[in-house]
Amino acid sequence: MPRHESVWSATALLPHCRPLEENVHADVCIVGAGIAGLSTAYHLAQAGLSVAVLDDGPLVSGMTRMTTGHLTNMLDDRYYELEKLHGAEAIRVAADSNSAAIERIDEIVRRENIDCDFARLDGYLFLAEGDKRKTLERELDAAHRAGLKDVRLVERSPYGWDSGPSLHFPRQGQFHPLKYLAGLAQAILRMGGRIFCDSHADHVEGGVPALVHVGRHVVTGDALVVATNVPINNRVTLHTKQAPYMTYVIGARVPRGSVPQVLAWDTGDPYHRKLESWARSRFPMMQEVEFNWGGQIMETIDYLAFIGHNPMDHENIYVATGDSGMGLTHGTIAGMLLRDLILGRKNPWEKLYSPARVPVKAAGEFAREDLNMAAQYADWLTPGDVKSLDEIGRDSGAIVRHGLEKLAVYRDANGTLHECLAACPHLGCIVHWNPGEKTWDCPCHGSRFDAYGKVINGPANRDLALIERTQDKRAA
Numbered sequence: 001m002p003r004h005e006s007v008w009s010a011t012a013l014l015p016h017c018r019p020l021e022e023n024v025h026a027d028v029c030i031v032g033a034g035i036a037g038l039s040t041a042y043h044l045a046q047a048g049l050s051v052a053v054l055d056d057g058p059l060v061s062g063m064t065r066m067t068t069g070h071l072t073n074m075l076d077d078r079y080y081e082l083e084k085l086h087g088a089e090a091i092r093v094a095a096d097s098n099s100a101a102i103e104r105i106d107e108i109v110r111r112e113n114i115d116c117d118f119a120r121l122d123g124y125l126f127l128a129e130g131d132k133r134k135t136l137e138r139e140l141d142a143a144h145r146a147g148l149k150d151v152r153l154v155e156r157s158p159y160g161w162d163s164g165p166s167l168h169f170p171r172q173g174q175f176h177p178l179k180y181l182a183g184l185a186q187a188i189l190r191m192g193g194r195i196f197c198d199s200h201a202d203h204v205e206g207g208v209p210a211l212v213h214v215g216r217h218v219v220t221g222d223a224l225v226v227a228t229n230v231p232i233n234n235r236v237t238l239h240t241k242q243a244p245y246m247t248y249v250i251g252a253r254v255p256r257g258s259v260p261q262v263l264a265w266d267t268g269d270p271y272h273r274k275l276e277s278w279a280r281s282r283f284p285m286m287q288e289v290e291f292n293w294g295g296q297i298m299e300t301i302d303y304l305a306f307i308g309h310n311p312m313d314h315e316n317i318y319v320a321t322g323d324s325g326m327g328l329t330h331g332t333i334a335g336m337l338l339r340d341l342i343l344g345r346k347n348p349w350e351k352l353y354s355p356a357r358v359p360v361k362a363a364g365e366f367a368r369e370d371l372n373m374a375a376q377y378a379d380w381l382t383p384g385d386v387k388s389l390d391e392i393g394r395d396s397g398a399i400v401r402h403g404l405e406k407l408a409v410y411r412d413a414n415g416t417l418h419e420c421l422a423a424c425p426h427l428g429c430i431v432h433w434n435p436g437e438k439t440w441d442c443p444c445h446g447s448r449f450d451a452y453g454k455v456i457n458g459p460a461n462r463d464l465a466l467i468e469r470t471q472d473k474r475a476a
């Protein structure tokens with residue numbers, strides 16, 4: 001059986017960090033210790049500001065643990081699509097900022113001497129089945145207009161199978177994200193920054209100072225950055241402009257030297273569902289699948305992250321969200337951009353990533369996502385996944401109708417049932433059981449909860465409401 005964790009989790013130890021046990025003040029308080037939060041803390045500490053970082057898990061316990069570790073300026077959503085929405089200048093800024101993020105990681109790795117397997121690699125974008133060469137030609141032209149003059153169309157990529165023509169993106173990057181962030185955390189501590197783990201931000205308030213309530217304690221900051229992947233402070237504005245998608249990864253050993261060391265992407269959308277058979281047919285030397293894992297990405301309606309001042313909020317509140325599958329570079333861009341905004345410096349990327357932007361040309365996508373979310377409320381009227389609790393197997397969950405309510409019921413490996421209200425505490429959509437990850441996922445704005453209903457991803461900032469009743473008779 002493959003291990004259900006990322007290959008990064010299995011191969012790196014992160015430094016221990018203690019929970020918050022007193023009230024603390026810092027120039028900037030940052031909620032979230034993933035790549036966005038730690039990159040922001042690092043850049044601010046380097047600029048001489050005091051920082052306090054809070055995370056409700058151990059270090060890097062969110063989506064950065066689940067990534068595939070590609071550092072690229074090849075846009076997941078294509079330069080020609082971005083140009084249609086935002087224009088010619090925008091694609092130059094997108095190319096420049098993503099390239100600068102890879103450069104910055106390279107620089108930090110060298111400056112801080114971080115042993116994180118960082119490597120510069122070539123990347124190849126090839127055609128998914130059924131896609132036409134024209135797609136690559138359009139993307140090549142757009143990449144050149146964006147300033148990436150060294151991108152080339154090649155007739156064969158360096159894989160063993162015939163992948164047909166592809167676009168070659170030189171000098172991309174790859175690293176071990178947990179080792180990198182462990183190094184970044186050490187550097188933040190060395191510069192006097194403070195990092196607190198197992199410290200759930202229950203509530204944040206803007207104003208001077210900004211407040212973050214963590215149980216009995218409060219962290220105050222002249223500025224506050226919410227880098228919780230999906231913001232916990234913004235109830236509606238941003239959540240109507242992005243939507244959650246699950247994505248999955250497998251990890252298998254191959255004989256040394258049998259596969260070229262390159263990054264490879266195809267033009268397919270959505271990503272391959274039958275990962276193992278797809279990979280085996282192209283990499284016959286692949287041994288057993290040792291790892292499988294999955295995670296959630298936030299697709300914004302206009303393909304770019306939201307990094308900057310939180311719309312309709314106090315001036316000193318900032319957010320970083322909307323990774324669009326490029327969260328490692330976007331998280332690093334957040335570090336550089338938020339530092340400049342907080343210090344009152346000009347930054348040429350500010351407008352492109354502004355969370356307040358309203359891209360008129362993305363209105364169709366906006367309406368589609370909103371209708372999709374509205375459709376999720378119909379779940380209140382449908383029957384449950386099962387008629388009887390007996391139908392729920394061990395270590396598995398299902399939605400059960402109980403009168404007017406819907407319950408999220410998990411039967412643990414010992415047969416004991418754990419019941420919660422299935423209404424998401426964010427805005428009330430009905431959560432769905434995710435059998436691969438053993439989580440309850442909200443289809444509306446990306447909240448996720450563990451099998452017992454504990455919140456693991458915002459915007460919900462509370463657990464699913466527990467149903468208190470005697471479980472004995474219900475246990476199988």
Ligand SMILES: Cc1cc2nc3c(=O)[nH]c(=O)nc-3n(C[C@H](O)[C@H](O)[C@H](O)COP(=O)(O)OP(=O)(O)OC[C@H]3O[C@@H](n4cnc5c(N)ncnc54)[C@H](O)[C@@H]3O)c2cc1C
Nearest residue numbers: 032034035036056062063064067068070201295323327328
């Ligand atoms: C399968 C997969 C593959 C991917 N591959 C790539 C790739 O190859 N290249 C790429 O660029 N991007 C990739 N991405 C996207 C990228 O990994 C993520 O977008 C990025 O890591 C997100 O970083 P983050 O800091 O925004 O969020 P996270 O890493 O999720 O960090 C947020 C942190 O906030 C904490 N938190 C949340 N709520 C609270 C609270 N109330 N109080 C305190 N702390 C809180 C969480 O515990 C978490 O540690 C991939 C994503 C997935 C899922």
Ligand code: FES
Nearest residue numbers: 424426427442445
């Ligand atoms: S995430 Fe918004 S209703 Fe669940």
